[in-house]
Every structure is written in C-alpha cells, then in structure tokens.
Amino acid sequence: MSAVPEPVLMLGAVARVVGASGSEKIRGRHKVRRPAETPATVDQLTEEWLTAALGAHVPGATVTAFRLGEGSDGTSSRRAITVEWNETGTAAGLPTAIYSKSTPTLLNRLLIGTTGAAGAEALFYQDIRPHLDIGAPAGYHGSWEPRSCRSMVLTEDVATTRGATFADASRMYIDRSSAESMVTELARYHGRLWEDPRLEGSWNLLAANDWQRMFNARIGFDRGATVAMRMLREEVPDILQNRKKDIRTALMRSLEYNVDGPMTLLHQDVHPGNWFRLPDGSLNLYDWQGIGRGGWALDVSYALSAALTTDDRREWEHDLIELYVDRLAEFGGKPPTVDEAFLAYRQQMFRGFIYWTYTHLVGKISPLQPEAHVRTLVQRTGQAIVDLNSLRSLDRAPRW
Numbered sequence: 001m002s003a004v005p006e007p008v009l010m011l012g013a014v015a016r017v018v019g020a021s022g023s024e025k026i027r028g029r030h031k032v033r034r035p036a037e038t039p040a041t042v043d044q045l046t047e048e049w050l051t052a053a054l055g056a057h058v059p060g061a062t063v064t065a066f067r068l069g070e071g072s073d074g075t076s077s078r079r080a081i082t083v084e085w086n087e088t089g090t091a092a093g094l095p096t097a098i099y100s101k102s103t104p105t106l107l108n109r110l111l112i113g114t115t116g117a118a119g120a121e122a123l124f125y126q127d128i129r130p131h132l133d134i135g136a137p138a139g140y141h142g143s144w145e146p147r148s149c150r151s152m153v154l155t156e157d158v159a160t161t162r163g164a165t166f167a168d169a170s171r172m173y174i175d176r177s178s179a180e181s182m183v184t185e186l187a188r189y190h191g192r193l194w195e196d197p198r199l200e201g202s203w204n205l206l207a208a209n210d211w212q213r214m215f216n217a218r219i220g221f222d223r224g225a226t227v228a229m230r231m232l233r234e235e236v237p238d239i240l241q242n243r244k245k246d247i248r249t250a251l252m253r254s255l256e257y258n259v260d261g262p263m264t265l266l267h268q269d270v271h272p273g274n275w276f277r278l279p280d281g282s283l284n285l286y287d288w289q290g291i292g293r294g295g296w297a298l299d300v301s302y303a304l305s306a307a308l309t310t311d312d313r314r315e316w317e318h319d320l321i322e323l324y325v326d327r328l329a330e331f332g333g334k335p336p337t338v339d340e341a342f343l344a345y346r347q348q349m350f351r352g353f354i355y356w357t358y359t360h361l362v363g364k365i366s367p368l369q370p371e372a373h374v375r376t377l378v379q380r381t382g383q384a385i386v387d388l389n390s391l392r393s394l395d396r397a398p399r400w
Contacts, residue, residue, distance in 0.1 A: 016147055038143040040150045041104035042068055042079045050083060053141040053154060054094060061089035074368045076101045076108055076118065076289075080157050095140060097160035101153045109149035116214075118151035119144040120205075121289035125153055128203060128265070128291075134188050135284030158286070164276040169380075170372035172272050174283070174307045179316060181282040182275065182303055183324040190296045191331025193265040199293040200263075208266060208294030209255035212351070222248045225354040228361035235379040236357070237386050246391060251350040253394050258295040258348060261398065262334065266292045270303040271352065271377055273369065296333070297344035300324055302352035304345075305384035306377050313380070314387060321345055336398075346393040353381035 032039045035052035039045055047063040055061035062085065069080030081098040103109050103118050125139025137155040144151045158164035174182065199205050206214065215221040226244045229236050240247060267274075268290040275283045304313055304320060321342050328335040335341060356377040359369055385391070 038145040038150045039102065039152045040148075041077065041102055042081065042100050045081075050081075053143075054083065054098070055085070055089050055092075058089060058092045058094060060086075061092055061094055062086045063089070071100075076151075077104050080160070081154075095138075095156065097157040098140065099137065099155050099157040099159075101151075101155075103149060103151045116206075117289040118149060118153075119146065120291050121153050121287075122151055123203060124288040124291050125155055128193075129288075132189050132192055134185060134192075135278070135282065136288065137286055155286075158276060158284075163279045164284075166273075166276050168273045168370050168373035169271065169306065169376040170370065172275075172277075172307075173309075174272065174312070176312075176316060178277070178281055178283050179304070179308060179312070179320055180323055182307065183300065183320050184327050185282075185284055186270070186296070186299050186303060187324055187327035187333070188331050189267075190264045190299070191328050191333035194333040195262050195264070199265060205265070205291060205293040207259045207263070208268070208292050208298055208351075209252065209259050211268070211290075211292045212252065212255055221358055222251060222354060224361045225357040228357040232357060232360060232375070232378050235375050236382050239386055240382055243391065247350065247354070247385075250391055250394055251354050254347050254350050254390075255294070255298075257344075257394070257398055258298050259293075261295050263293045264296055264333070266294050266296075266299050268292050268298065268302075268351070269355070270299050270306070271356070272307040273373060275307070295344065295348075296328065297341070297348040298351060301345050301348035301384075302355075302381075305349055305381045306352050306356075308380070310380055310383050310387075313384060317345070318342065340398065343393060343396065344398050346388040346390050347398065349381065349385045349388060349390040353378065353385060356381060 029040060029044050031046050032044045033046050033048040035049065035056070037049070039049065045066070047066065050063040050066060051061065055063065063083055064086050065084040067082050069082060071077065071079035079100050081100055083096050083098055085094050085096070101121065122142030122144040124142070126142035129136060129139040137158050139155050141152070141154040193199065212221070226248060229241060229244055267285055267288060269287065270285065274287040275285055277283055304317060308316065322338050325335040325338055325341050336344065356374055360374050360378065362368060363371065363374060
C-alpha cells in the first residue's frame with residue numbers, strides 16, 4: 001500500500017488544527033493545573049502547573065507566585081516569566097528567570113505546528129539538550145499536543161541569567177573572534193552526537209532531505225522561494241535569477257549528498273537572529289524548532305553565509321573551515337580532510353538561500369522577520385552560492 005501523500009497529510013493536519021482552535025474559542029481557555037495538559041498560552045498558566053513543570057524533581061518545592069514579562073510574537077509567542085518559590089524551591093536553586101514559547105494562535109499552529117517544528121523544539125529541550133555541553137539555554141520543560149498543535153516550551157531566560165543580547169543580521173556584526181566562537185559551538189553539538197543511534201531511534205528525527213521534502217510538499221517551500229526570487233531583483237544575483245529551476249534541483253541534490261555520509265544533530269536554522277551574544281563575546285544558539293539529522297556541512301554553510309558580511313566570508317571562510325575540522329575532532333566527530341570539508345561546505349549553500357527567499361514571500365502575508373534582516377540574508381546567501389560556484393560543485397560527489 002502506498003504512503004499517504006504529504007499534501008493530503010497536510011490538509012488533514014490543517015483541518016484538525018482549525019477545528020481545535022475553533023473549539024478553544026467557543027469553550028474559552030481555562031487555567032491549566034494538571035501537569036499532563038499543554039497550555040496554549042501563558043495566560044493559562046498557574047502556580048500548580050508551573051510547580052509540576054519546573055520543580056517536580058524536588059519534593060516539597062512549590063511555586064508561590066509568578067509574573068509575566070515582556071515578549072514578542074512571530075512564528076510563536078514568546079514571553080518572559082519570573083517565578084517565585086517557597087523556601088524548599090529556593091534552597092534547591094530552582095529557576096526563577098524563565099523564557100516561554102507557545103502557539104496560541106491559529107497562524108502559529110499552521111506555521112510551526114502542522115509542520116512539526118513546535119514538537120521538535122519540545123523534544124530538544126526535554127530530551128536532547130541535557131546531553132549537550134553547549135551554550136544554548138537550559139531546557140526546563142517541553143510539551144506538545146499533536147492534534148491541536150498546542151505547545152509550551154520553558155527555558156532559561158539567558159538575557160537575565162547570563163546577560164545575553166540578541167540582534168538580527170541588519171544590526172549584528174560578527175567579527176573574526178565571534179565567527180570562530182560560532183564554528184566552535186557548531187562543532188560541539190555535531191561532535192557530541194556524531195552518528196548517535198538516538199537520532200534516528202528514540203528521538204526519531206527526520207533526515208535533512210526528508211525534512212525538506214516534507215516542507216516542499218506541505219507548504220510549497222521550494223516553489224515559493226522561486227516565486228520570491230522574482231521579487232528580490234536587487235538582492236538575488238542575475239546569474240541565479242536566470243537559473244531558478246536549477247536552484248530548486250540543486251537544493252535536493254545537495255541534501256541527498258548531505259545524508260549520504262555520517263549523521264549528526266542539525267539545528268538547520270542557524271541564521272544570525274538565532275544566535276545570542278554573551279558579555280565575553282561568544283555566540284550561542286537558541287530556537288531549536290527546526291532540528292533534524294544529517295551531515296555537519298548544512299549547519300556550517302548556512303551559518304557562515306548568513307552571519308558574515310560577504311567580504312568577511314570571502315576572507316575568512318577557508319580558515320574557519322579548517323578551525324571547524326579541528327574542533328570537530330576535538331569534540332568527538334570524525335572529520336574529513338580540510339579539502340573534502342571545503343567541498344561539502346560549497347555544496348550545502350542552498351538551504352539558507354531557499355529558506356530566506358521563501359520567508360520573504362510569507363512576509364507578504366504575515367511579517368515574521370524584519371524586512372532588512374530578510375533582504376540581508378538573501379543577498380549574503382545568494383552571493384555565497386555564486387562566489388563558491390556551488391552549482392558546479394555538485395558535479396563532484398563528496399568523499400566521506
């Protein structure tokens with residue numbers, strides 16, 4: 001029996017989410033107290049639920065009060081939460097500065113619920129983050145209700161606990177030391193989970209090519225990106241404007257190469273807006289809702305092409321790939337030679353470009369990212385494809 005086509009699965013998921021969202025509107029959203037429930041919004045939180053989510057492992061600990069802080073809305077709803085504990089919870093050092101991500105609106109659920117992104121982030125913070133010695137926020141709770149696509153993720157509020165700052169590509173400059181910090185952080189989680197059987201086993205992460213096929217079929221990811229390229233005449237180099245169909249084909253071919261070698265954990269959305277800077281200048285990743293499994297070069301190519309100015313990338317990329325190879329070996333991976341690594345780096349340039357041209361198209365319906373950020377990333381990632389002759393690089397299969 002043939003598998004159900006992705007568009008049919010998507011229609012079914014959309015119907016379920018629309019129905020659940022409508023039902024919530026009719027019934028109203030009650031305060032949530034039972035640990036097994038997944039709140040749709042921070043407005044449903046209670047001391048009882050937060051006690052179970054944050055302090056169940058400390059007998060006698062109780063949340064006595066909490067208050068909601070500032071936040072923002074995009075693909076998800078984000079709010080800071082300050083929690084107060086009784087003496088037992090305080091003595092145990094339970095967290096007080098919390099950052100929440102939830103999916104209260106129908107648009108939230110259609111964008112990151114039906115595609116599985118919200119559930120992936122809950123999985124990351126609940127099950128995967130504890131195994132990683134990286135700078136990402138500590139994860140405290142992750143829950144996900146597949147039918148309605150409600151989700152609630154609670155993490156460390158790194159702005160409060162570590163003095164983290166955040167910026168998009170139009171306001172953040174990545175200097176050489178920060179770029180080195182970036183590739184080191186990528187190598188940490190890549191090396192730690194290098195060919196880990198849990199990636200495909202208990203965590204059941206999609207391979208990068210399957211992840212892309214799913215998004216292409218469900219939301220027209222690659223086709224939408226091609227349409228958006230026509231709207232971005234100033235940002236997309238002419239040589240790419242003339243090869244739109246080739247870009248779509250190259251994306252999937254590059255991903256077939258990507259999954260044909262050693263697999264590790266992939267973040268898959270490593271643009272500069274998903275990095276935070278600490279007072280010591282180091283960069284660390286958050287927003288882990290796009291995780292999958294695949295070859296290391298997908299994250300590295302996307303990160304460097306999106307975060308660095310074109311001039312800096314051209315000047316530093318060879319050195320940064322060499323540094324990444326060294327760090328990957330240090331953290332447990334089995335890296336290729338530097339020459340082989342640079343070929344893989346060239347071949348994996350397409351995901352970031354497709355992602356941000358598509359984001360520009362979606363922004364015409366509902367702005368999710370600052371326009372200057374989107375245009376900057378389209379320009380940088382597109383120019384990287386041209387500079388590195390990434391289309392031609394696919395003529396040679398990588399050697400693992």
